[in-house]
Amino acid sequence: xxxxxxxxxxxxxxxxxxxxxxxxxxxxHRTPDFDEILTQCWEDLKYVYQTKNDVILITASGTAAMxxxxxxxxxEGDEFVCIGSGKFGERFSLxxxxxxxxxxxxxxxxxxxxxxxxxxxxxxKSNAKAITLTHNETSTGVVHDxxxxxxxxxEHDCLFILDAITSLGGDEVKTDAWGVDICTGGSQKCxxxxxxxxxxxxxxxxxxxxxxxxxxxxxxxxxxxxxSLKKNTTPFTPSVNLIYGLSxxxxxxxxxxxxxRIKRHRTLARATRAAARAMNLELFAxxxxxxxxxxxxxxxxxxxxxxxxxxxxxxxxILMAGGQEHVKGKIFRIGHxxxxxxxxxxxxxxxxETVLHDGGHDLEKGAGLAxxxxxxxxxx
Amino acid sequence: xxxxxxxxxxxxxxxxxxxxxxxxxxxxHRTPDFDEILTQCWEDLKYVYQTKNDVILITASGTAAMxxxxxxxxxEGDEFVCIGSGKFGERFSLxxxxxxxxxxxxxxxxxxxxxxxxxxxxxxKSNAKAITLTHNETSTGVVHDxxxxxxxxxEHDCLFILDAITSLGGDEVKTDAWGVDICTGGSQKCxxxxxxxxxxxxxxxxxxxxxxxxxxxxxxxxxxxxxSLKKNTTPFTPSVNLIYGLSxxxxxxxxxxxxxRIKRHRTLARATRAAARAMNLELFAxxxxxxxxxxxxxxxxxxxxxxxxxxxxxxxxILMAGGQEHVKGKIFRIGHxxxxxxxxxxxxxxxxETVLHDGGHDLEKGAGLAxxxxxxxxxx
Numbered sequence: 041x042x043x044x045x046x047x048x049x050x051x052x053x054x055x056x057x058x059x060x061x062x063x064x065x066x067x068x069h070r071t072p073d074f075d076e077i078l079t080q081c082w083e084d085l086k087y088v089y090q091t092k093n094d095v096i097l098i099t100a101s102g103t104a105a106m107x108x109x110x111x112x113x114x115x116e117g118d119e120f121v122c123i124g125s126g127k128f129g130e131r132f133s134l135x136x137x138x139x140x141x142x143x144x145x146x147x148x149x150x151x152x153x154x155x156x157x158x159x160x161x162x163x164x165k166s167n168a169k170a171i172t173l174t175h176n177e178t179s180t181g182v183v184h185d186x187x188x189x190x191x192x193x194x195e196h197d198c199l200f201i202l203d204a205i206t207s208l209g210g211d212e213v214k215t216d217a218w219g220v221d222i223c224t225g226g227s228q229k230c231x232x233x234x235x236x237x238x239x240x241x242x243x244x245x246x247x248x249x250x251x252x253x254x255x256x257x258x259x260x261x262x263x264x265x266x267x268s269l270k271k272n273t274t275p276f277t278p279s280v281n282l283i284y285g286l287s288x289x290x291x292x293x294x295x296x297x298x299x300x301r302i303k304r305h306r307t308l309a310r311a312t313r314a315a316a317r318a319m320n321l322e323l324f325a326x327x328x329x330x331x332x333x334x335x336x337x338x339x340x341x342x343x344x345x346x347x348x349x350x351x352x353x354x355x356x357x358i359l360m361a362g363g364q365e366h367v368k369g370k371i372f373r374i375g376h377x378x379x380x381x382x383x384x385x386x387x388x389x390x391x392x393e394t395v396l397h398d399g400g401h402d403l404e405k406g407a408g409l410a411x412x413x414x415x416x417x418x419x420x
Numbered sequence: 421x422x423x424x425x426x427x428x429x430x431x432x433x434x435x436x437x438x439x440x441x442x443x444x445x446x447x448x449h450r451t452p453d454f455d456e457i458l459t460q461c462w463e464d465l466k467y468v469y470q471t472k473n474d475v476i477l478i479t480a481s482g483t484a485a486m487x488x489x490x491x492x493x494x495x496e497g498d499e500f501v502c503i504g505s506g507k508f509g510e511r512f513s514l515x516x517x518x519x520x521x522x523x524x525x526x527x528x529x530x531x532x533x534x535x536x537x538x539x540x541x542x543x544x545k546s547n548a549k550a551i552t553l554t555h556n557e558t559s560t561g562v563v564h565d566x567x568x569x570x571x572x573x574x575e576h577d578c579l580f581i582l583d584a585i586t587s588l589g590g591d592e593v594k595t596d597a598w599g600v601d602i603c604t605g606g607s608q609k610c611x612x613x614x615x616x617x618x619x620x621x622x623x624x625x626x627x628x629x630x631x632x633x634x635x636x637x638x639x640x641x642x643x644x645x646x647x648s649l650k651k652n653t654t655p656f657t658p659s660v661n662l663i664y665g666l667s668x669x670x671x672x673x674x675x676x677x678x679x680x681r682i683k684r685h686r687t688l689a690r691a692t693r694a695a696a697r698a699m700n701l702e703l704f705a706x707x708x709x710x711x712x713x714x715x716x717x718x719x720x721x722x723x724x725x726x727x728x729x730x731x732x733x734x735x736x737x738i739l740m741a742g743g744q745e746h747v748k749g750k751i752f753r754i755g756h757x758x759x760x761x762x763x764x765x766x767x768x769x770x771x772x773e774t775v776l777h778d779g780g781h782d783l784e785k786g787a788g789l790a791x792x793x794x795x796x797x798x799x800x
Binding site for chain 2: 043044046048051053054059061062063065067068069071098099100101102103104106107110111127131134135138139140189228234235236256257258259260261276277278279280281282284287290359367391
């Protein structure tokens with residue numbers, strides 16, 4: 041089995057230090073030593089979330105955190121306004137319905153962002169207990185304006201549930217300043233830790249709802265996690281090895297500095313878009329709302345998904361992501377999150393140039409790389 | 421931070437090979453290479469479960485598998501007969517109630533096993549959709565006769581949900597022969613893989629219920645896992661690193677052979693009990709139902725939990741488990757599961773002897789170790 045360079049929107053390649061920690065012999069999970077590691081993770085997560093709120097750690101994938109956010113606040117018949125716009129934003133709607141809630145969907149065309157007034161209208165017309173949004177939609181490569189939804193939630197006195205799984209630690213996520221009540225994160229995205237952990241930041245306003253809620257879930261009941269949080273522990277056995285890995289990943293984020301890290305991701309995104317344009321490729325996401333952690337590009341004419349992504353994988357050992365659901369085979373996606381830096385991005389651009397050129401796509405060889413380098417040069 | 425030898429009922433110490441795999445660079449989780457690792461894990465798990473049924477892998481702790489079993493089969497108002505007898509058996513009752521189900525509890529004194537007729541009576545009197553049981557109850561050190569409950573479930577045509585989290589891979593779990601419809605397992609117990617994965621074996625009879633059920637859970641809806649299983653994948657991002665570790669742990673179980681492994685655990689349990697008796701300690705669990713993966717022992721007079729377990733930890737770097745809930749401070753527990761063999765067991769017995777002797781407990785020094793060795797000698 042060959043190891044491919046991961047240029048997908050998570051899981052991402054891990055640093056040697058994170059890998060080493062992940063493979064360390066586990067300690068007892070109910071010991072003062074482990075409590076210390078856990079509480080340090082919580083503190084580091086607060087820094088990344090830019091929050092003073094509690095941050096919960098769940099041993100499970102990101103979707104579990106989205107599920108926990110809904111399950112812990114919903115009662116049968118409650119109305120949740122769910123902003124669509126991609127596979128993950130739309131997932132909230134499915135979760136709400138699975139608990140007997142009423143999802144007031146605000147559909148958004150894939151690749152575009154929402155119209156704030158349209159969202160406001162739906163919220164005003166419904167008896168919304170919460171508004172849900174996926175901040176950075178990897179299925180379309182769009183980042184949404186979460187701040188404006190925070191304002192609507194405040195005006196209409198409902199909860200704001202934000203899925204920041206693929207932006208947290210890579211792009212700006214101002215949990216407190218934006219008025220996010222429940223904000224979810226995932227370990228294997230911009231945090232650059234191994235997959236299998238998810239995080240939830242919870243505001244006091246949300247805790248009030250959660251603690252009086254008849255939650256229809258046991259493992260993902262946030263109230264249990266808060267009770268344990270107060271005792272510096274977790275309600276169920278945590279994955280000690282994954283928490284070792286996350287702990288080191290968070291240390292490395294502190295060392296880089298959140299501001300530098302966000303700047304790096306934004307530069308990578310700009311460079312990717314510039315390279316795509318220089319290679320005569322069409323971007324899928326609205327230019328005004330293009331994600332800083334993943335770039336979605338339309339498959340050029342004459343290339344199947346296998347003819348493009350498959351060739352890059354086989355010839356250059358680099359894994360990019362394909363399209364999902366109805367854009368499957370129509371777009372491909374380059375993840376530039378976590379530990380990706382200029383060299384990794386240049387490899388994928390260079391590989392793309394070769395495969396496109398060999399397949400007869402009209403492009404000037406080297407133009408993509410040159411355009412990316414120009415962006416890196418500008419930003420230092 | 422010091423590394424303690426783990427003699428607790430999970431998480432357990434891992435082999436160097438499992439640790440190495442756990443810390444390997446992750447591959448893409450939607451690739452043929454990863455699908456292959458996943459399907460091999462499923463096959464190996466069938467071997468350990470002694471089943472021809474589907475086995476599901478969930479990225480989450482063992483409690484999530486118990487939650488998934490209930491959430492995927494229950495509708496509001498459904499009656500579930502929940503056999504108590506310890507912290508984990510009783511947990512089923514809480515899960516049932518959290519989904520609006522009616523738990524018909526069969527309470528069993530901690531340290532004892534159930535009376536089959538008493539269970540049968542409760543089932544006969546109720547409109548039971550399912551019977552739940554924790555096979556091996558680590559909180560009390562008791563292993564229950566799951567086979568007899570399987571017979572009752574069959575007679576009354578209800579589902580049999582068995583939590584085998586702390587017996588699977590260490591003691592006999594005959595999923596098919598015992599008529600278990602949903603059987604849960606955890607990675608960090610007798611399977612000797614890192615914590616953070618749980619497993620669920622599901623019978624055809626259970627799938628019929630699950631697929632027509634209005635599940636009140638999204639992440640833990642077993643129907644989604646089956647749909648993905650058919651495509652050799654998972655519905656949500658799996659923890660690639662943990663699955664690497666589990667994959668190696670299962671390979672090592674195949675190499676040892678399930679029969680040998682079960683025999684090893686039974687010998688360890690017998691040796692532990694013999695040593696405890698030789699050290700003038702009183703066993704907590706009913707002798708007829710003592711667990712083969714964990715031994716519960718009453719704290720001897722004159723010893724606090726810290727005076728006994730604390731001393732063993734500080735002086736000998738060995739971690740044992742204390743009592744939980746109402747037996748906290750009254751019992752301690754020695755986990756002998758996963759990779760524990762004669763040398764590890766001898767270390768903890770020897771440490772106990774010293775601490776007990778130094779604390780004034782009436783025992784003949786060396787008697788515990790001798791009694792254990794006698795058992796190992798007998799069984800070869």
